[in-house]
Amino acid sequence: MKLHRITAMLWNYYYDTIHSADRLFDVFYWPILDIFIWGFMTYFIQGLSEVRLINVILGGILLWVFIWRASQDIAVYLLENFWTRNVYHLFASPLRTSELAISLFIVGAVRSFVAFIVMAILSYLLYGFKVISFNILHFSLFVLILFLFAWGIGLLISSFIFRWGSRVQVLAWSIIWVIQPFSCVFYPLSALPLWAAKIAVFLPTTHVFEGMRASLQGLAINYQSLAYAFLFSVIFLIISAWVLSLAIKRSKHRGLLAKPE
Amino acid sequence: MNVIEVKNLVKTFPSKNGKVKAIDNISLSIKKGEIFGLLGVNGAGKSTLTNILTGLTLPDSGTIKIFGKDFLIHEEEIKTRSNIATAYYDLNRSLTVRENLIVYAKLYGVQNYQKKIQELTEKFMLTSHLRTPIKFLSSGERTRTVLVKSLLNDPELLFLDECTVGLDPDMAEIVRDYLLQYNKETGCTIVFTSHYMQEVERLCQRIAFLYQGKIIKIGNAQSLLKELNLQRVSLHFSNNIEEAKKLLHRENIPFDENNGILVFWVKNREKILYPLLEKFVKYKIVFDDIHLNKPTLEEYFIKKSRENKR
Numbered sequence: 001m002k003l004h005r006i007t008a009m010l011w012n013y014y015y016d017t018i019h020s021a022d023r024l025f026d027v028f029y030w031p032i033l034d035i036f037i038w039g040f041m042t043y044f045i046q047g048l049s050e051v052r053l054i055n056v057i058l059g060g061i062l063l064w065v066f067i068w069r070a071s072q073d074i075a076v077y078l079l080e081n082f083w084t085r086n087v088y089h090l091f092a093s094p095l096r097t098s099e100l101a102i103s104l105f106i107v108g109a110v111r112s113f114v115a116f117i118v119m120a121i122l123s124y125l126l127y128g129f130k131v132i133s134f135n136i137l138h139f140s141l142f143v144l145i146l147f148l149f150a151w152g153i154g155l156l157i158s159s160f161i162f163r164w165g166s167r168v169q170v171l172a173w174s175i176i177w178v179i180q181p182f183s184c185v186f187y188p189l190s191a192l193p194l195w196a197a198k199i200a201v202f203l204p205t206t207h208v209f210e211g212m213r214a215s216l217q218g219l220a221i222n223y224q225s226l227a228y229a230f231l232f233s234v235i236f237l238i239i240s241a242w243v244l245s246l247a248i249k250r251s252k253h254r255g256l257l258a259k260p261e
Numbered sequence: 262m263n264v265i266e267v268k269n270l271v272k273t274f275p276s277k278n279g280k281v282k283a284i285d286n287i288s289l290s291i292k293k294g295e296i297f298g299l300l301g302v303n304g305a306g307k308s309t310l311t312n313i314l315t316g317l318t319l320p321d322s323g324t325i326k327i328f329g330k331d332f333l334i335h336e337e338e339i340k341t342r343s344n345i346a347t348a349y350y351d352l353n354r355s356l357t358v359r360e361n362l363i364v365y366a367k368l369y370g371v372q373n374y375q376k377k378i379q380e381l382t383e384k385f386m387l388t389s390h391l392r393t394p395i396k397f398l399s400s401g402e403r404t405r406t407v408l409v410k411s412l413l414n415d416p417e418l419l420f421l422d423e424c425t426v427g428l429d430p431d432m433a434e435i436v437r438d439y440l441l442q443y444n445k446e447t448g449c450t451i452v453f454t455s456h457y458m459q460e461v462e463r464l465c466q467r468i469a470f471l472y473q474g475k476i477i478k479i480g481n482a483q484s485l486l487k488e489l490n491l492q493r494v495s496l497h498f499s500n501n502i503e504e505a506k507k508l509l510h511r512e513n514i515p516f517d518e519n520n521g522i523l524v525f526w527v528k529n530r531e532k533i534l535y536p537l538l539e540k541f542v543k544y545k546i547v548f549d550d551i552h553l554n555k556p557t558l559e560e561y562f563i564k565k566s567r568e569n570k571r
Contacts (some may be wrong), residue, residue: 008367012353015360019394081353088350089410092315093368094340252319255274255283258312 001102005095009103016080023076027069031115034061035122038186043127055216058129060185063212065115066143067150067205068176070108074154075161075172077107082166091257097245104158105151112147138215141226142208148233149204153179155240159247165256184209204229204236262329264418264450265291265314270323272309272474283309284320285474291467294448296440298455298465305471307454311420314452315345327418341369343418346411348404348426351395358382358398358406359391362413369414381409384439386432400427408436415447422454437464458557486556493560494534496523497550504546512537526556 017023035058042057078100081087090100123129157175160168182196183205192200200206207229211221251257272284284306291297299307312318314325316336325332327339352361359378366374382388385405395403404427411419421440425433437460444451455461461468462482470478470485478485498505498521505523509516514537516525527533541548 002370004370005368008364011360011367012356012364015356015364016353019355080355084354084356085351086353088317088347089345089352089365089407090368091317092340092345093365094337094370095368096337249319252317255309255312255318258308258317 001096001098002094005099006103006106009095009100010106012086013077013080013103013107016077016084020080023080026076027111027115028118031061031065031069031119032122035119035126039123039127054127055129055133056213057186058123058127059134059212059216060209062116062119062123062131063142063146063209064180064183064185065119066112066146067153067179069112069115070105070147070150071153071157071176072172073108073111074104074151075157075169077104078158078161079166079169079172082161087257097248101151101155101241101244104154105147108150108154109147112150133216134212135215138211138221141230142212145204145208145226145229145233148230148237152233152237152240155237155244159240159244162244162247162251162256179203179205182206188213204232262293263290263326264293264295264328265289265452266324266326267314268324270310270313270325271321272313272318273321282474284313287323287474287476289469289476289479291450291452293450294444295467296444296451296453296465298453298461298468299471300454300458300461300468301471304473306474307471308422309474310471311345311422311452311454315343315420316340339418341414342416343420344369344411344414344416345420345422346404346407346424347420347422348400348407348424349422350407351403352406352410354396355394357392357394358387361395361406362410365410366413371413374413377413378409381412385409385436401429401432404428405432405436412443417447417449419449419451420454421451423456424453425455425457425460433460440464462557491526491528491556492530492534493552493554493556494525494527495550495552495554496548497521497552498523498548501546501548504544505541505548508537508540508544508546512540 038057038061039054042053045053081090120131123131153175157171160171182192182200183203184192184200185205189197189200189206189210207222207225211226213219214221248257267287267289270284270287270289271282273280273282275281287306287310299310301307309318313320314327314332316332316339327335328342330339332339352365356364362378362382363374366378371377379388382391385408387402387405387409390398390402390406395406398406404424408424411421411424425436428436440451441464443449451464453461453465465482467479467481468485469476496505502518502521502523506516506518509523509525514525514527514533516523518524527537
């Protein structure tokens with residue numbers, strides 16, 4: 001693995017971003033919109049009850065951005081190479097799949113942090129929510145698990161793109177929203193009906209958001225459940241990387257990289 | 262020393278009627294410093310062969326050695342020492358010429374890449390377009406940008422697939438001159454695919470003629486034409502052309518007709534052409550003019566393609 005090739009791809013994404021209003025827009029637009037909608041709604045609900053909801057909801061929105069952006073950006077920046085028909089020259093170059101994947105991880109992570117910082121500032125200005133309410137160690141652990149899982153999802157979508165081309169691009173935007181209702185981002189696991197809870201408990205994201213709520217309320221964290229989430233995410237990432245390498249190999253067998261759609 | 266050694270290469274693709282053999286048991290070696298041409302009609306297997314040699318497509322079977330190393334094992338090293346230009350695929354269309362060249366220079370690990378980009382863009386007259394996104398360039402300018410990209414890493418092996426398509430004649434000549442000079446100065450091996458036969462004839466020391474995934478002939482332009490041993494006969498008529506056509510039919514000589522000119526090929530002047538001309542005199546079929554020409558590589562290409570179709 002060569003650092004200069006990873007750097008080359010990061011420059012490629014940087015140039016893609018500064019030339020594309022879409023790529024600039026989607027770092028800020030939806031996250032900021034979420035802060036307004038959920039923030040205002042929580043203010044309203046809070047008036048109806050004694051429970052202080054705002055921290056829990058905003059904490060959920062802020063952490064969700066890590067899995068959302070990181071998974072989506074991997075697929076979208078890969079798709080960008082298909083849209084611009086750059087795949088042919090990229091794969092004729094010495095770039096390795098692992099270097100491509102790492103560069104995509106980095107771009108997803110950087111954009112997640114940029115969106116997070118903007119949202120954190122906005123949350124403070126609008127609702128007085130301080131990000132420093134998070135325990136820094138807990139926060140780092142949550143973000144790490146979310147990144148690992150998001151990268152796994154991103155690589156899996158990338159495999160589908162290599163296998164079926166840009167016609168499956170809708171997955172890049174949609175898959176993460178299928179996971180969200182079962183991830184208990186805004187409500188506890190106990191709030192779900194039994195059938196949904198059975199799915200939710202399987203997902204690493206559920207354990208992260210349960211941990212986040214405990215951390216924000218000063219309760220004890222269930223490290224065992226976080227260990228499960230971490231292990232699950234690592235294994236999922238490894239499997240996704242393996243599926244991606246198979247998909248690229250299959251694309252090469254079928255000659256699809258030489259005529260990308 | 263052989264830079265490329267291909268043995269028993271086979272590649273099939275799925276099709277509606279089963280499988281199509283795009284590469285049918287090809288064996289080939291290309292020497293260091295050679296400019297090697299790949300010729301063939303559409304679908305002959307030229308692009309598939311180039312794609313396999315650049316790692317974009319995997320073969321079903323066979324071995325490929327480049328720089329004496331197994332391609333599948335040493336792919337990364339081989340790709341670092343080689344490059345490709347094709348008129349069919351642009352670089353990233355959203356990025357400017359300069360940005361694309363920076364990305365690819367870094368991908369190939371080029372030291373002092375700013376200077377290299379400056380030199381090559383000057384050579385290919387792209388300096389005024391450095392800040393222009395690829396999507397706003399003309400097709401010729403895009404082709405030149407891809408060519409510059411292919412030369413950034415001073416490749417020891419260069420694949421050029423129709424790399425002068427879209428260039429105006431002046432620019433195409435500059436590119437051909439540059440490639441010849443580059444080949445002479447660096448000893449770079451070039452694998453050249455083109456539909457312009459004159460270009461192939463001028464640049465390539467050896468040519469492989471592909472048809473339906475097989476190499477039909479391999480050799481230099483002169484030897485291919487010598488092997489053909491044919492002369493093209495053009496007979497110009499202002500009248501009597503129908504009688505002339507009937508006579509050629511009777512003699513079983515295939516011909517083409519174009520604006521009062523009948524064109525056919527003869528292998529042996531004494532045995533075929535002279536007796537034929539005597540018959541023209543005998544049947545009082547008068548023609549205005551006669552031209553005898555040696556075939557060009559283009560005519561060889563067309564003839565071989567037709568023979569193989571039959």
